Amino acid sequence: MTIRTLRAELAGDPAVGAANVLTTRIERDLDPDRPALTFDTAVDGHPAGQSLTPRQLDRAVRARAAALHAAGVRRRDPVAVQASSAADNVLTFFALARLGAIPALINPLLDGERTSRYLTERLGDVPIVADREHLDALDGRPHTVLGPIGALADGDPRAAPDPYRHWGGDPVAITHSSGTTGLPKAVTHSHDSLYAAIRYRLGLPRPQGSHRMLSALPSPHAATLIAVNLALSFGSELMLLSRQTGPQVLDAIEAWRPGSVYGFATTWTDLARHDLAARDLDSVALWWNTGDCAHEAHIRRLVAVGSREQAARGGRVRTPGSVFVDGLGSTEMGHSHFFISHSTDSARYGRCVGRPHAFVDCAVLGPDGTELPAGEVGELGTRSPTLALGYWNDSETTYRTRVRGYFLTGDLMYRDEEGYYYHLDRLVDSVDLGGGLRLHTALSEEQVLAACPEVLDCTVVAARRGDKVVTDVLLQLAAGADPAADRAAEVLAALPAHVAATVRDVLVVADEDIPFGPTGKVRKVLLRERHLARAEG
Structure with missing residues (x-):
């Protein structure tokens, strides 16, 4: 067959x-x-790394x-x-x-x-x-x-x-x-909801690299269930990793030679900590991100390695460099609702998540649920057959997150005149500065990373203390960078003036100082609590 x-x-x-x-x-x-699924542990007498039909x-x-x-x-x-x-x-x-x-x-x-x-x-x-x-x-x-x-x-x-x-x-x-x-x-x-995006993709040309895929997604996540069923529906081979640290993902790529790798934004941050040019990653044609959108600084490191087929005179040839497919999704959305492809010559960044998939009807909504025009910032509302049914045992939250048939994602976004969408922040992490200005922590992190090459990752923590907003910028440095160097001027120059005016400290922190949730997202609510305690002290 x-x-x-x-x-x-x-x-x-x-x-x-x-x-x-x-x-x-x-x-x-x-x-x-x-051959279909490969696990990194033994299964019923099948050794780890052996494909199961x-x-x-x-x-x-x-x-x-x-x-x-x-x-x-x-x-x-x-x-x-x-x-x-x-x-x-x-x-x-x-x-x-x-x-x-x-x-x-x-x-x-x-x-x-x-x-x-x-x-x-x-x-x-x-x-x-x-x-x-x-x-x-x-x-x-x-x-x-x-x-x-x-x-x-x-x-x-x-x-x-x-x-x-x-x-x-x-x-x-x-x-x-x-x-x-x-x-x-x-x-x-x-x-149906967990299969809707797969059904859509079955009608499209098979993406390059999809014959052999590596999942660096948390295995209990909805994204893994989609990846497994995608592989079974595509007749592809999929290897699933039980742990998704940078070294484990890189070792698996070298050993298993996938054509594409699936992961969350935290996966790419972890990979960017390593000298990717020193690893054998030539098999990878495609990096596929879901969940939070990825940072430009990390994407550029990834597309510089790997290789892909391109059309040339006389036929298709393998050329250096890979493609990174970015987007925005969540557990409730059931699949990334946007997509944009990056290669070494990409220029559309600034937290652009691309355009919506054909199966998505989305809008940027104001506080009263009305649709906002291009250029105005609001909350993303989306309709899609991939959406989850709701929250188990919690009809109140299910209905509070629905407006006029849209699911409210909690993401602050805008779209431009060409129909591209840009993600600025999570609503709970953004701070109103008054006078029509807001401090968007995720966008600020993107700006710092793009301007400061020695910074591997950045977390911006902003909280209101009375009538004042105070912000700390937490920097995690690349290997070899001097932790004692004063980077305050460089960081402040990367930020808009209304954001820079709120910055109290620019701090170099260790990895263990940043608290993560089980899926690898930074727990900013805990950092804000620490931040306020420090401010009050």
């Missing part, structure tokens, strides 16, 4: 969605022995489904899943989906106390299956435990019930937000 035939079969069936791509390929004998994946999923069914899991039962390995997250998702249950995937970096609160306050004390490390972290807390996740592999594949037949609106996964402003929110995805 050709890849084109496989794609056409899946794209043409409206019953196919996020919960049944694997079972559909098996039931219809759609190339079930083609859909047939082998199906057997592993049926074993786990049988064990979960024997433990009493039935259709529509929400079940929490917390494990460190990508294999455990992906296979347990498919196993619960086979039963018609609803997997609630929890990031393994959430500690025991926050996981316990999330189970109780967000999910409503649903049962949990987890690895030993995370079960130990929950020890003594009153939660229903179905058992250690490793024991699921001992189920009898022959005892697995027939696959549940999903309807498009069925809830098929609960993933959570980044938790940068507090306890993560539980986001509910449907069979």
Whole structure:
């Protein structure tokens, strides 16, 4: 079977969605022995780094489904899943989906106390299956435990019930937000919503590098579920990393030779810490970013390495340099809603996230929900078949984030006359300075990074103290940069005058001084608390 035939079969069936791509390929004998998913840990006798076919994946999923069914899991039962390995997250998702249950995937970096609160306050004390490390972290807390996740592999594949037949609106996964402003929110995805962008992409030319993909995404995230189903729908090979640090991603690229790499903005920051020219990254034609948009300084480092095919006289040739596809998405949006491609000669930066995908209807909205014209800053509202159903057990927040059919993302943006959108900040992190001026922390970080080559990463923390706004600029330096050098003048010159006027300190900080959420986003709410305490002291 050709890849084109496989794609056409899946794209043409409206019953196919996020919960049944694997079972559909098996039931219809759609190339079930083609290499598909590779994990960085051993799976059911398959060593780490060895690709599993859909047939082998199906057997592993049926074993786990049988064990979960024997433990009493039935259709529509929400079940929490917390494990460190990508294999455990992906296979347990498919196993619960086979039963018609609803997997609630929890990031393994959430500690025991926050996981316990999330189970109780967000999910409503649903049962949990987890690895030993995370079960130990929950020890003594009153939660229903179905058992250690490793024991699921001992189920009898022959005892697995027939696959549940999903309807498009069925809830098929609960993933959570980044938790940068507090306890993560539980986001509910449907069979159709998690597959809508894949269905759209099945009708487009196959992107360069998509034959062999590396996922540096957190494995319990909605983005990973999309990447897995994309690979299964494209007939591609996908390797999933359980941990996504810079050295691990670089080592995996050199060893596995992917054509494209998927990650979050924090992934690219981590990679930029290293001498990329000294690594063998020639296989990479495409870097694909989702979640927060990436910084120009990091994108430029990445597109300078790798290689891609280009048309030339006499045929296609491999040329140095890669392409970086940037955008903006979130757990609730279900997929990046914008895209822009960068190469070594790109010039449209300044936190431009590009234009919306064809499946997106979006607008920049004022405080009263009215659409704003080009050039005016407002909150992004978006409509899309990829949007999540809402927040589990929280209809109040679900409806508060909806205006006239738009989902309010919490992002401050504007669009230009050409239809390109620019991301300035998260609404909760931006500060009103009065007189029509605002301090946008994310945009300020972009400006500092673009102007200061010795700065590897930057975090701008702004908070109001009475009638005054005070700002600290926290710098993380590239290797070899002098931490004692005074960079205040250079930083202030990079910022607009109304922002520079609020800056109190420009500080060089260590990596451990910046608190991150489980998905790698900076927890600015904690930094603001520290900032205010320091200001009051």
